[in-house]
Amino acid sequence: MATLKELAKVEERFVGGHRLCAGCGHGISVRMVLNAAEDANVVVGCATGCLEVASTIYPYTAWNCSFIHSAFENAGATIGGVEAAYKSLKKQGKLDKDFKFVAFGGDGGTYDIGFQSLSGAMERGHNIVYVCLDNEAYMNTGIQRSSATPMGADTTTSPAGKVVPGKQQPRKDLTAIMAAHNIPYAAQTAISNWQDVHRKAKKAFDVEGPAFINILSPCPRGWRYNTPDIVELVKAAVETRFWPMYEVENGKWKLNYKPKKYVPIEEFLKPQGRFRHLFAPGNEHMIKAIQEEIDNRWLALLERCGETPELPPK
Amino acid sequence: MTPFNRNFGQGRNTKAVRLDMNWKELTKAGNIYEPGNAATYETGDWRTIRPVWNKDRCIHCLICWRYCPDASIISTDGKFDSFDYKHCKGCGICASVCPVHAIDMFSEDEIDRREEARKNEE
Ligand SMILES: Cc1ncc(C[n+]2csc(CCOP(=O)(O)OP(=O)(O)O)c2C)c(N)n1
Ligand code: SF4
Ligand code: SF4
Numbered sequence: 001m002a003t004l005k006e007l008a009k010v011e012e013r014f015v016g017g018h019r020l021c022a023g024c025g026h027g028i029s030v031r032m033v034l035n036a037a038e039d040a041n042v043v044v045g046c047a048t049g050c051l052e053v054a055s056t057i058y059p060y061t062a063w064n065c066s067f068i069h070s071a072f073e074n075a076g077a078t079i080g081g082v083e084a085a086y087k088s089l090k091k092q093g094k095l096d097k098d099f100k101f102v103a104f105g106g107d108g109g110t111y112d113i114g115f116q117s118l119s120g121a122m123e124r125g126h127n128i129v130y131v132c133l134d135n136e137a138y139m140n141t142g143i144q145r146s147s148a149t150p151m152g153a154d155t156t157t158s159p160a161g162k163v164v165p166g167k168q169q170p171r172k173d174l175t176a177i178m179a180a181h182n183i184p185y186a187a188q189t190a191i192s193n194w195q196d197v198h199r200k201a202k203k204a205f206d207v208e209g210p211a212f213i214n215i216l217s218p219c220p221r222g223w224r225y226n227t228p229d230i231v232e233l234v235k236a237a238v239e240t241r242f243w244p245m246y247e248v249e250n251g252k253w254k255l256n257y258k259p260k261k262y263v264p265i266e267e268f269l270k271p272q273g274r275f276r277h278l279f280a281p282g283n284e285h286m287i288k289a290i291q292e293e294i295d296n297r298w299l300a301l302l303e304r305c306g307e308t309p310e311l312p313p314k
Numbered sequence: 315m316t317p318f319n320r321n322f323g324q325g326r327n328t329k330a331v332r333l334d335m336n337w338k339e340l341t342k343a344g345n346i347y348e349p350g351n352a353a354t355y356e357t358g359d360w361r362t363i364r365p366v367w368n369k370d371r372c373i374h375c376l377i378c379w380r381y382c383p384d385a386s387i388i389s390t391d392g393k394f395d396s397f398d399y400k401h402c403k404g405c406g407i408c409a410s411v412c413p414v415h416a417i418d419m420f421s422e423d424e425i426d427r428r429e430e431a432r433k434n435e436e
C-alpha cells in the first residue's frame with residue numbers, strides 16, 4: 001500500500017472552492033476515492049445531490065478532471081453510456097488515451113430514485129465504478145428520509161414527535177443487493193479506516209467490469225454532531241457494527257474488520273442530534289429494537305462471510 | 315481579514331460571467347472548459363475558527379491532508395507545508411485527527427482583534 005507521503009503527490013482531482021458545508025463527509029470520501037485512481041485519466045459523473053450541486057456551480061467546477069452532469073435518477077445510465085461511447089471510439093481508432101469511469105451518487109440517488117438505472121448499468125457489465133456516498137437522507141433538499149435512513153432517525157419526513165419516535169423502518173441493505181448482481185466487486189467501507197477506502201477504491205478501478213462501493217459519508221447538518229468529530233463518529237459506526245466493512249469479490253464474501261468487543265449502539269447514536277429523542281424516557285424500546293436489528297444483521301453477515309456467527313464478547 | 319475573491323469568472327480561461335450578461339454569451343449547454351477552476355473561488359471567509367500549525371510538534375504524517383474535505387492542506391515533497399486559507403472553511407477536522415496535536419483552532423474574531431490591537435500599538 002502506498003504511503004500518505006506518496007499519495008499526497010497525486011494530482012488533486014477535487015479541489016477547494018466547492019460549496020459543500022464546512023466538514024462535509026462527501027469532500028473527504030471523494031478525495032480518498034479519486035486519489036486511489038493515481039495517475040489514470042478519470043471521467044466523473046454525479047447524480048444530483050449535495051456533491052453535484054456544490055461542486056459545479058456555473059461557471060465553476062471543482063472537478064480537476066472530466067465531468068458529466070446527469071439528473072437525480074440516472075447517474076448509472078449516464079456513466080455507463082459514456083463508457084460505451086468510449087469503447088466504441090476506441091474500436092474505431094478515434095481515441096488512444098485510456099480512461100476510467102466513476103459515478104458518485106447520494107443515498108437518495110442510489111438506494112431510491114437512481115436504483116433501476118444503477119441496477120441496469122451493473123447488469124449490462126460496463127467497466128465502471130459506482131460510489132454511493134451514504135449520508136442516510138436526502139440532505140440537499142433539507143433532510144428527508146430515504147431507504148438508507150436508519151430506524152429511529154429524526155428527519156423532516158420522519159419527524160420525531162409525541163406519537164412516532166422517528167423513522168419506523170430499518171435501512172435497506174444496498175451493498176448486499178449490489179452483490180446480488182453478481183458483479184466482479186462490491187464493497188462497503190468507512191473513512192475512519194483510510195487504508196480500507198484506498199484499497200477498495202483501487203481495486204474497484206482495477207477490476208474489469210462493474211464495481212460498487214458504499215461509503216458512510218456523514219452530514220454534520222443532517223446528523224447534528226460536533227463537526228470536527230467526524231472520524232470518531234464513523235469509527236463508532238464500525239465498532240458498534242452499525243456499518244460493517246466487507247467486500248464481495250466474484251461472489252466471495254469477506255469480512256474486513258471484526259470489532260474486538262461488544263460496543264452497544266448508543267455509542268453511535270448518542271453524539272447525534274437526529275437520535276436525541278431516543279434517549280427520552282419511554283423510547284427505550286426503540287434503542288432495543290435498533291440493537292436487535294444490528295445484532296441479527298451482524299450474525300447473518302458473519303455467516304455469509306464463512307465466519308462463526310457469534311456476537312463479540314461483552 | 316483579507317478580502318476574498320468572489321468575482322465570477324476569475325479563472326485563467328473562464329469567460330467572465332456578469333450579472334447583466336445576455337444568455338447568448340453563456341457557453342453552450344453551460345459547459346465549463348477549465349477543470350478545477352473552482353479553485354479561483356475563495357471560500358476562506360466562511361471560516362469562524364482558524365487552524366494554526368505548530369511546526370515543532372508536527373511529525374509530517376499527513377493525516378490532516380487525508381481528511382481535509384476542502385483540499386486545504388498543502389503538502390510539498392510529502393511533508394506538511396501550509397494551510398490554504400483561501401479555501402479552508404475552518405471545520406476543525408484536521409485539528410481533531412492530528413495524532414500529536416500539532417494543529418490548534420483559534421477564533422477568527424479573536425485573531426482579528428489582536429491584529430487590530432497590534433496595529434494600534436505601532
Ligand atoms: C427527479 C428529481 N426529483 C427531485 C429532485 C430534487 N433533489 C435534488 S437533490 C435531492 C436529494 C439528494 O439526496 P441524496 O441523493 O441522498 O444526496 P445528498 O444530497 O444527501 O448527498 C433531491 C430530492 C431532483 N433534482 N430531481
Ligand atoms: S447538507 Fe450535509 S451533505 Fe449537504 S453539503 Fe452540507 S454537510 Fe454535506
Ligand atoms: S496530522 Fe498533525 S502531525 Fe500529521 S502532518 Fe498534519 S499537522 Fe503534522
Ligand code: SF4
Binds near residue numbers: 381385397405406409
Ligand atoms: S479546518 Fe477543515 S477545511 Fe480547514 S484545513 Fe482543517 S480540515 Fe481543512
Ligand SMILES: [Mg+2]
Binds near residue numbers: 133139
Ligand atoms: Mg443523502
